[in-house]
Amino acid sequence: MGPLSRRDLALATLSALTMTGCGAATTGSARIEPPVRKAGPKGATGAPGARAATEMRGVWVATVENRDWPSRPGLSAAAQRKELIAHLDRAVRNRLNTVLLQVRPTADALWPSPYEPWSRFLTGTQGRDPGWDPLGTAVREAHARGLQLHAWFNPYRIANHTDPGLLAATHPARVHPDWAVPYGGRLYYNPGLPEVRAFVQRAMLDAVARYPVDAVHFDDYFYPYPEDGETFADDDAYARHRGTFTDRADWRRDNIDRLVTEMAAGIRRVRPGTRFGISPFGVWRNASTDPRGSDTDAGAQTYDDLYADTRTWVRENRIDYIAPQLYWEIGASGADYETLLDWWARTAEGTGTRLYIGEALYRAGASGVDGRPAAWQDPAELTRHLTLAARRPQVGGHIFFAAADVANDPIGAMRRVVADHYARPASPPR
Numbered sequence: 001m002g003p004l005s006r007r008d009l010a011l012a013t014l015s016a017l018t019m020t021g022c023g024a025a026t027t028g029s030a031r032i033e034p035p036v037r038k039a040g041p042k043g044a045t046g047a048p049g050a051r052a053a054t055e056m057r058g059v060w061v062a063t064v065e066n067r068d069w070p071s072r073p074g075l076s077a078a079a080q081r082k083e084l085i086a087h088l089d090r091a092v093r094n095r096l097n098t099v100l101l102q103v104r105p106t107a108d109a110l111w112p113s114p115y116e117p118w119s120r121f122l123t124g125t126q127g128r129d130p131g132w133d134p135l136g137t138a139v140r141e142a143h144a145r146g147l148q149l150h151a152w153f154n155p156y157r158i159a160n161h162t163d164p165g166l167l168a169a170t171h172p173a174r175v176h177p178d179w180a181v182p183y184g185g186r187l188y189y190n191p192g193l194p195e196v197r198a199f200v201q202r203a204m205l206d207a208v209a210r211y212p213v214d215a216v217h218f219d220d221y222f223y224p225y226p227e228d229g230e231t232f233a234d235d236d237a238y239a240r241h242r243g244t245f246t247d248r249a250d251w252r253r254d255n256i257d258r259l260v261t262e263m264a265a266g267i268r269r270v271r272p273g274t275r276f277g278i279s280p281f282g283v284w285r286n287a288s289t290d291p292r293g294s295d296t297d298a299g300a301q302t303y304d305d306l307y308a309d310t311r312t313w314v315r316e317n318r319i320d321y322i323a324p325q326l327y328w329e330i331g332a333s334g335a336d337y338e339t340l341l342d343w344w345a346r347t348a349e350g351t352g353t354r355l356y357i358g359e360a361l362y363r364a365g366a367s368g369v370d371g372r373p374a375a376w377q378d379p380a381e382l383t384r385h386l387t388l389a390a391r392r393p394q395v396g397g398h399i400f401f402a403a404a405d406v407a408n409d410p411i412g413a414m415r416r417v418v419a420d421h422y423a424r425p426a427s428p429p430r
Helices: 077-093 134-144 194-210 235-241 248-270 302-306 310-315 337-348 381-390 403-408 413-421
Strands: 056-061 098-104 148-153 157-159 180-183 186-189 215-218 275-278 354-359 395-400
Touching (some): 056 077, 056 148, 056 354, 056 403, 077 403, 098 134, 098 194, 134 148, 134 194, 148 194, 186 194, 194 248, 215 248, 235 248, 337 381, 354 381, 381 395
Parallel strands (some): 056 098
Antiparallel strands (some): 157 186, 180 186
16 A cells, blocks of 8 residues: 555545545545446356455554554654554554554655655654664564564655745755755655656665565655646756657656666665565556556556556566555445455456556545545445455455554444454465
């Protein structure tokens, strides 16, 4: 799941939060305005409470900027562990079955990685040993409770600032300053460098080799969301590595395609049976841009702006599951939840790629100055999402952003979902 909001989850018109990718925490920028019609096939009728015996019921646990966990940096190992266990126990009480834990939020690690420093979100200082193994503990404790643990990685984000001097002295971005690109007030690894692509895969696959995670999970961040008036500085990489490409956008998409394809192969090699899922921004392309796209008018399109061809990954079964972030309300102007639900159901139909829906629990009851629609003050908005999805047999479940919102649940939206749809436990997909 971007995932934060996230400032990992960049939503169109909605807010920039502080994710997952589902993507995690970095800002979102996009505009959604004109209305859209609701269209699409209707599947088998689904009634509240009448859910499948096996379905995805997931929750993202974002660590970037201490969004969900740990509650603040610098807690003792015992206190961090206690908070983590509380999130796992709460998932069980809500009859969820999968936890997607962000273990590499900013090119750092929540396990003893030989490639990258310990995350500063644990101790407050990047590179400082927290005195325990959070990922190892999370896998063990999740499995002891019958939960699956998906290790959530952000591939290319280095930092939520642009000063390499603030990174740990041994950080790869300081050792290889030519790998880093400042953009939008943040630092990113350059996806156009083959050595970067190889490195980030080694760093992530180290966790897969060490721990029996049930899946590897990417959020919505590949190339960064566009910033007005800024250019992502990859001229040199394009000149050196463009090969036969004459269009930079196609070259950038190929870079991301290679990351996804190579990572899928690496996971199969290192730990066969471990799945690979991605949680992209919810709009691949608008139909006004591409007739194969959704009947939306989103200001961001993953194909054109993040250079992530999510539709092809699904149609060609390059990944095991996709969990698009459908963080809009039913009837939203420009990006209606039901319109996008139908588009993704049609896209996934007949493929080997499972479809789960990323849900914006964080919006339920939230206040703000960004003109949040009144629908999100209604505790029944989310339960209506699940009722609609139950009528689409292609949808295999939902993932909620995020753990702190499951805990707080200010207007009871999550309690309503559990009462209406999760009356009985369900096995996680395998």
